[in-house]
Each structure stands twice: as C-alpha cells, then as structure tokens.
Amino acid sequence: MFIMLKNIPSIISPELMYALMNMGHGDEICFGDANFPADSMGQRVIRADGHKITELLEAVLELMPLDIFVDQPAVLMDAPAGDEPGVWKKYDEIIRNKDFSGGYKNGFEKMERFAFYDRARECYAVVATGESEGYANIILKKGVIL
Numbered sequence: 001m002f003i004m005l006k007n008i009p010s011i012i013s014p015e016l017m018y019a020l021m022n023m024g025h026g027d028e029i030c031f032g033d034a035n036f037p038a039d040s041m042g043q044r045v046i047r048a049d050g051h052k053i054t055e056l057l058e059a060v061l062e063l064m065p066l067d068i069f070v071d072q073p074a075v076l077m078d079a080p081a082g083d084e085p086g087v088w089k090k091y092d093e094i095i096r097n098k099d100f101s102g103g104y105k106n107g108f109e110k111m112e113r114f115a116f117y118d119r120a121r122e123c124y125a126v127v128a129t130g131e132s133e134g135y136a137n138i139i140l141k142k143g144v145i146l
C-alpha cells in the first residue's frame, strides 16, 4: 500500500497517525526495536517493519509535542553497564532538534528492562519497528497541543 498526503511524512502509516491523533495529554507510545516483545505487551501493536526508530522519531516529533508537565517525557530501556547503544546519542540529537514543546529538558529517563516492559503495557500503543540495535526501545509521553 502506498500512502500519500501533503505535509505528512510518508513513514507515518494510517495506523500510526490514528494512534497519535487519538492519544491525549500524558498518553505514551512505545517504539520497540526488532527484538522487543511488542505483541506480548497486550497493547495495540502498530507494525513499522523495515523502519528504524530514528526515522520514526524524526517524523513523529514533527507532529507530536512532548509533555512539559513531567521532568523526562522520553524513556529508554536501560542497557547493561558499559554497553551504551549508539542509537541513544542519535535519539538525543533528534529529540533536541525536533522537540517543539520544550518538554525534553532533562535528558532521558532510563528504566530497567522489566520495569520498562510494565510501562510499555500501559502505553496507548506499541510500534513494532525494524530497528536492529539492541536496547533501542523508547517511550514518548505526549504533551498538550496549544
């Protein structure tokens, strides 16, 4: 299927757009890497096979504000000590660059793997991506549209 709309990045599928628009203030969306057990989270799963999380973040953050009501509206799954995934730095650069609400002011919250799973279960949706790097999972908390 080939989806085209003006002003909407083509990586945003109709299902992802539906989720982003339906989410309210404080709702969260999880972007899972290729090994993330997305389907087991018991949540809405949005397939984004073949896409990297960096590309999805670039597009989503054009549309969705991050929450300014919390200290850290972007959450990573923590990796074993000394094993910092390269994507984290890229995420930080993208979010700094795209965050138009000013919600991303204190860097990332990092959560231990199983605590992160619990949080993902509470997310509005889980996006199953093709990101191949380990510990690349990230949760974003939606802010208010002003």
Ligand SMILES: C[C@@H]1O[C@@H](O)[C@@H](O)[C@H](O)[C@@H]1O
Pocket: 032, 033, 034, 035, 036, 037, 113, 133, 134, 135, 136, 137
């Ligand atoms: C041990 C972890 O397991 C899953 O949560 C993957 O999504 C992570 O990348 C990591 O491999």
